[in-house]
Amino acid sequence: MNHIEFHEISKSFPGVQALSDVSFFIRKGEIHALVGENGAGKSTLINICFGVLRPDKGHIALNGSSVRFESTKDAERHKIATVFQEIPVCNNMTVAQNIFLGPAPKTLHGFLDTRFMNAETKNLLRIFDIARQPNEIMGNLSLAEQSMVQILRATYSKPDFLILDEPTSSLSSEQKALLFQFVEKLRNERDLTVLYVSHRMEEVFEISNRISVLKDGRYVGTVDTPGVDHGMIIKMMVGRNIEKHIYQRSSVLGETVAEVKNLSRGKLLKNISFSLRKGEIVGLAGLQGAGRTELGRAIFGADPIDTGFVSIEGTRIPPGNVRHAMDAGIAMISENRRDEGIISAMSVSDNLILVSFRSASKLGFLVGRWIKRTVETYIGMLKVKLSSPQQRIDSLSGGNQQKVIIARWLANNPKLLICDELTRGIDVGSKAELQGILSDLAKKGLTVLLISSEMPELLSTCDRILVMHTGRITGELSHEEATEERILFLATALGK
Amino acid sequence: MSRWKQFKERGVLMVFVGLCAVFSVLTPNFRQLTNLINIMRQISEISIAAVGMTYVIIAAEIDLSVGSVYGLSAIVAATILRSGLAGFPVPFAFLGALVVGAVFGLFNGIVTTKLKVPAFIVTLSVLAIARGGVYGVTGGYAVSIFPKSADPFFLIGESLGGVFPIQIIIMIVFCIIAGIILSKTTYGFQIYATGGNKKAADLTGINTDRIKIISFVVCGICSALSGLIALAYLTSVHPSAGIGREMDIIAAVVVGGTYLYGGRGTILGTFIGAAIIGVVRNGMVLLSVPAYSQEATIGLVILIAVISDTLLRREKVQ
Numbered sequence: 081m082n083h084i085e086f087h088e089i090s091k092s093f094p095g096v097q098a099l100s101d102v103s104f105f106i107r108k109g110e111i112h113a114l115v116g117e118n119g120a121g122k123s124t125l126i127n128i129c130f131g132v133l134r135p136d137k138g139h140i141a142l143n144g145s146s147v148r149f150e151s152t153k154d155a156e157r158h159k160i161a162t163v164f165q166e167i168p169v170c171n172n173m174t175v176a177q178n179i180f181l182g183p184a185p186k187t188l189h190g191f192l193d194t195r196f197m198n199a200e201t202k203n204l205l206r207i208f209d210i211a212r213q214p215n216e217i218m219g220n221l222s223l224a225e226q227s228m229v230q231i232l233r234a235t236y237s238k239p240d241f242l243i244l245d246e247p248t249s250s251l252s253s254e255q256k257a258l259l260f261q262f263v264e265k266l267r268n269e270r271d272l273t274v275l276y277v278s279h280r281m282e283e284v285f286e287i288s289n290r291i292s293v294l295k296d297g298r299y300v301g302t303v304d305t306p307g308v309d310h311g312m313i314i315k316m317m318v319g320r321n322i323e324k325h326i327y328q329r330s331s332v333l334g335e336t337v338a339e340v341k342n343l344s345r346g347k348l349l350k351n352i353s354f355s356l357r358k359g360e361i362v363g364l365a366g367l368q369g370a371g372r373t374e375l376g377r378a379i380f381g382a383d384p385i386d387t388g389f390v391s392i393e394g395t396r397i398p399p400g401n402v403r404h405a406m407d408a409g410i411a412m413i414s415e416n417r418r419d420e421g422i423i424s425a426m427s428v429s430d431n432l433i434l435v436s437f438r439s440a441s442k443l444g445f446l447v448g449r450w451i452k453r454t455v456e457t458y459i460g461m462l463k464v465k466l467s468s469p470q471q472r473i474d475s476l477s478g479g480n481q482q483k484v485i486i487a488r489w490l491a492n493n494p495k496l497l498i499c500d501e502l503t504r505g506i507d508v509g510s511k512a513e514l515q516g517i518l519s520d521l522a523k524k525g526l527t528v529l530l531i532s533s534e535m536p537e538l539l540s541t542c543d544r545i546l547v548m549h550t551g552r553i554t555g556e557l558s559h560e561e562a563t564e565e566r567i568l569f570l571a572t573a574l575g576k
Numbered sequence: 577m578s579r580w581k582q583f584k585e586r587g588v589l590m591v592f593v594g595l596c597a598v599f600s601v602l603t604p605n606f607r608q609l610t611n612l613i614n615i616m617r618q619i620s621e622i623s624i625a626a627v628g629m630t631y632v633i634i635a636a637e638i639d640l641s642v643g644s645v646y647g648l649s650a651i652v653a654a655t656i657l658r659s660g661l662a663g664f665p666v667p668f669a670f671l672g673a674l675v676v677g678a679v680f681g682l683f684n685g686i687v688t689t690k691l692k693v694p695a696f697i698v699t700l701s702v703l704a705i706a707r708g709g710v711y712g713v714t715g716g717y718a719v720s721i722f723p724k725s726a727d728p729f730f731l732i733g734e735s736l737g738g739v740f741p742i743q744i745i746i747m748i749v750f751c752i753i754a755g756i757i758l759s760k761t762t763y764g765f766q767i768y769a770t771g772g773n774k775k776a777a778d779l780t781g782i783n784t785d786r787i788k789i790i791s792f793v794v795c796g797i798c799s800a801l802s803g804l805i806a807l808a809y810l811t812s813v814h815p816s817a818g819i820g821r822e823m824d825i826i827a828a829v830v831v832g833g834t835y836l837y838g839g840r841g842t843i844l845g846t847f848i849g850a851a852i853i854g855v856v857r858n859g860m861v862l863l864s865v866p867a868y869s870q871e872a873t874i875g876l877v878i879l880i881a882v883i884s885d886t887l888l889r890r891e892k893v894q
Contacts (some may be wrong), residue, residue, distance in 0.1 A: 103590060169823070221802045380779075382778075382779060402778065402779060402780075403781040403783075406780075406781045412779065414779060419773075419775055419776075420773075420775045420776050420779055421776055422773070422776065423768075423769055423772035423773040423776050423777070423839065424772070424773070425768075425835070425839035425840050426768060426769070426772055426839070430765070430769075433779050434769060434776075434777075435780045435781070437762055437765060438762060441762045443759075444761045444762050445760055445761050445762070446761065446762060448759055453859045467855060488780075
């Protein structure tokens with residue numbers, strides 16, 4: 081008997097058929113991966129599994145009997161737990177309180193049993209080596225730590241079926257390894273069934289027993305993971321052979337365009353020096369907390385600098401001011417697209433001109449014709465998929481949103497583009513597309529500093545890779561020298 | 577998307593038309609010219625102040641002091657007029673009132689952005705401070721007697737040909753200009769960005785503090801202008817002028833479709849919102865609705881208008 085069975089699940093929303101006749105099954109105790117491009121229907125299926133949505137047609141069978149979840153509480157009662165990609169945490173509460181969110185343990189007298197909560201939390205935190213106290217405020221934890229707390233919370237209730245939606249997107253390699261160990265342990269101890277949804281093919285191949293593919297709301301097929309042909313899975317997902325981005329050495333590397341010298345900021349950045357040449361794509365690798373985002377922000381003027389300086393084409397830039405950096409030709413795409421990138425209430429067109437509108441205004445008035453022309457140019461150049469430039473930006477897929485943000489900065493003709501986790505949470509096809517766009521831009525003379533946690537991306541896109549560890553640059557690898565092991569060594573400062 | 581569906585303000589427009597229809601049926605006096613002009617006059621007071629409030633709310637802030645600033649500006653203008661300043665008080669009365677509005681706006685803006693105190697609290701305090709200023713200046717008495725040199729001022733409260741009030745013309749011109757600034761200038765664009773996502777706006781080099789401060793100043797000036805017009809029409813001002821006004825003004829903005837969390841809203845929407853409030857207040861008086869029920873009805877109208885607007889928007893997002 082299978083643990084979970086999907087029978088002809090269909091679900092539609094106004095204007096879009098999210099799922100059509102999806103039928104497949106998940107065996108008890110297996111780690112079952114679910115893959116598909118953005119918009120394939122994975123989130124919808126998860127939401128139906130967890131009681132957030134109800135299917136229009138079809139049903140789910142749990143251990144042979146048909147079930148219908150009216151709410152997430154229903155699902156939880158059936159021993160199903162979910163860890164969502166967008167982490168809903170209560171930033172103002174403590175770690176222990178977040179783990180026990182929901183019916184909280186009470187003492188005999190009906191008061192909150194804080195001692196029990198804190199003790200249990202301490203044990204849980206040890207599983208992932210999280211160096212935090214149970215009574216620390218959740219908001220102080222890094223994104224990675226919050227992710228792991230969410231996972232602990234979900235598994236604490238001892239579910240039979242655990243759904244993980246992109247659980248590793250903010251985790252370092254060490255943390256990922258701990259997570260996989262943990263999941264394996266639960267599987268062995270309690271026959272836990274796991275539905276693992278991810279864009280990261282390497283992880284999916286590493287941890288899963290079988291892989292199911294969704295495409296455009298339909299079920300394509302399931303394969304056994306051992307010995308699976310990677311290319312075939314990709315083909316199932318997109319219906320065509322995706323050329324994984326192939327590295328091409330930038331034809332001509334120009335002179336030094338950017339120089340960072342002795343840059344320090346408190347405990348976060350220590351004496352950083354390097355230079356970038358015109359047309360180079362330089363990767364910035366490192367583990368969580370190594371200081372990569374902080375370095376990007378310092379160069380861009382979003383944070384102040386204690387000592388040292390940044391210069392573009394020989395001219396030093398006054399630090400700590402975004403406008404100065406922008407005027408000097410620096411652009412930065414931050415890692416947090418939703419909170420710091422897009423303005424969701426605005427249209428695609430408005431988001432696109434957000435940086436360049438100043439230079440194209442007459443006497444303080446926006447020039448409609450210029451806007452239209454600019455927007456059309458970049459939508460065409462980057463092949464942004466949309467129905468109208470006036471539609472809201474949050475109706476676009478993640479990949480297309482990133483294209484709009486890239487366009488936003490390109491329209492200002494930057495000399496240096498800093499990208500922080502450009503392709504995080506984006507499907508395989510769009511990832512390759514974005515990497516290709518960066519390559520093309522580099523060939524035309526743009527310098528790119530690519531902050532990324534994805535090894536394949538760094539290895540296939542960058543001319544050289546700088547590696548950071550606790551605020552320092554521990555080493556540099558050329559494209560020919562770079563391997564995942566060497567990057568990891570430098571990132572953990574284990575070897576040079 | 578058809579043009580009608582793209583028309584953002586269609587939700588509130590439908591509510592407005594519906595209300596007019598209802599009142600026309602319920603009471604024949606509604607449709608009379610004198611009454612319609614009366615309604616327009618009421619609307620012009622709310623809408624001018626509401627324009628300033630729209631800027632502030634789109635920038636994701638709020639200004640609760642508008643009622644008191646309205647009152648204080650009117651009092652200051654009246655006091656200057658009464659003093660007959662060297663026989664030429666009118667321009668100084670204008671200046672005085674607008675300066676009051678601008679100064680309080682500046683204060684609101686600076687304390688909110690630089691000292692990081694929530695605007696709700698800052699403007700609530702200013703509400704009390706400015707009201708105190710009103711009592712201080714007037715000693716509790718109304719100002720109603722003015723020298724001849726003040727006469728040119730009250731022309732604003734007059735009507736063209738004895739029928740069409742000048743303040744309506746002022747309102748229309750003012751709203752059109754404010755609307756153009758909000759939708760077509762770089763300043764307006766930056767307000768939407770600041771209110772839509774302050775962090776994102778900061779990271780594209782927009783000086784969000786400055787944008788917010790300017791919005792507060794604009795709001796203060798609009799309140800002052802609104803007070804001046806009221807003074808011109810009523811030819812007197814009482815220390816209680818403007819008490820409770822902030823509710824109608826904020827209601828007009830919210831009913832008009834401006835999102836309280838910032839980043840969305842239009843002047844046209846606010847104008848229709850002010851019109852709805854004006855029409856409802858007028859209609860209730862014509863129907864002799866008891867005073868207690870009037871407030872409840874206004875509340876209901878606000879709720880219905882906002883719900884219908886929210887439902888229509890949700891459709892668009894899907």
